[in-house]
Amino acid sequence: MSENILEVKNLRAYYNILKGQVKAVDDITFNLKKGEILGLAGESGCGKSTLASSFISRKKPLEYVSGEVDLVGHEIMKMDEAEFKKLRLKTISIIPQYALDAFSPTKKIRTFIKDLAHQHGIKTDRAFMEKVEERLDLVNLDKSVLNRYSIELSGGMKQRVVMVISTILDPDFIIADEITSALDVSSQRFVATMLANLRDLEIIKSAIFITHDLSILYQIADRIMIMYAGNFAEIAPTDEIVARPRHPYTRALINSLPKVGIQYHDKRLSGIEGTPPHLLNIGDGCRFRDRCPYAIEKCEETPIREKVADNHYVSCWRWQELGSDLNVEE
Template structure:
């Protein structure tokens, strides 16, 4: 049996609009191993959340174009809605990007949870809510939360409630989509660590943690994958990516992060000049070439995915020339 929970090969998912196709996820390949947390990072608009939507819902105008996606060995792209609905919450689940908007101000949390899970044909008797209360305590919330309205909860508390709901059936794979973006720094750290704790306790099997913030991923992810403008750029063990990144875009992302113990007057942070390309009907070539200081004529062709070291892959024509010494 495969050691992978999820296997994605050459996945393409585009937004079909009146003027053509927005190539938001364009030829992405990725495996998620059993028991791992994989971090997926990149700027806003790079395709991270679109990848999550492709795996979970694929609502128009987003359309699956091609590629193979297997969850627990099953081809989920070939399933109809009823077939896939049976896997949601049980085998694959999503903690959404806009979780804080999932609450109705007129419903108590208990009613909200009951309504959500009953849509999946799940009984919500006393035994179910005993489990809910146990999970609430795991994320430092008291059972009294169930009898409160969402307006009575802080943003961090709401996010933790959604984490409990999304993981209540112990899914093999959870996709956490920008779940820390609306939280303060201390809440961000708690929520990220809580996801790792749920994995360690066997409540969830594996996780894809999507964020633009590499510093959060460095705390909890075993591997990192970087996306840019719908394309794969780099994938590898977290320490290797942070310390020996080979793609110019990955390096630029890391250079934009503050480092512990280094003050601004000693080393200024460097932003990435320019803006990501418009993905409507975009053609061939490395999509970072318009902002890359190392771009050459060869970059007009789409780079191939190459192996740098064990488990470390990059899509850049010049990665061998650039070397790995970039953090000194």
């Protein structure tokens, strides 16, 4: 697990709109190792999807501002849309939400798969369709789904069909963007486990699993990265971040969960008061400071990313003095 599939250094990607710049991805640094599932979490609007889309396309008004992104030897921030297209499905792929809902209800799943494959220049010959059938079997779907219409499938079944086609060329890196959000709890677990199985079988080499639900990440992620209002907050192995969060925002997220694999007894379950700041033309300083119970004057300055331990980094001026005691009352 030492070889890096993805290396992201000081990435900045902003939406340039009439009123100015929405600083949605602002100084993000992390890597993704071969064989790893990295969970990416944070409240709505914190930049998770923007970060993901900066790896797969160049679409205005999103603009790359600075930083470096190396994806298995490709410097992807320097690439244009045509070059991105060549990487899609084989090097990088995305499992989108609701992909099948946008598909015509009068066409069969077989047609959906063939249409999508053609869009990517893949021949849909017999060998290809046999591979599709094998993969359907891997995600516990009978090949008869090929002859059904999307409206005949449950949300979880649709998401598994989309997962099969997104991973059909064994991508190095897959982005799963909120693939479980619209599903009921048991389907969520099932779909997430299927993704982990594809990784275990080395069909996919690495994945970023985006969600605002930390409890689902606890089940499948090797490491978790937390973003807050476009900034990096914290990254650490899953057990470490859940047991010893260092950023006050991570701590608040963990504390607001009723249970995340571990029961924290006798602890007040607190939501996080307030809302994240608007990212349009936002200035310096820790973006969490208005909601942070520990904010001090120093937090008017943008915190730097510091190493807590191997594989554990945090951006908070006070991480050392605050420690990691989850039972601290806030």
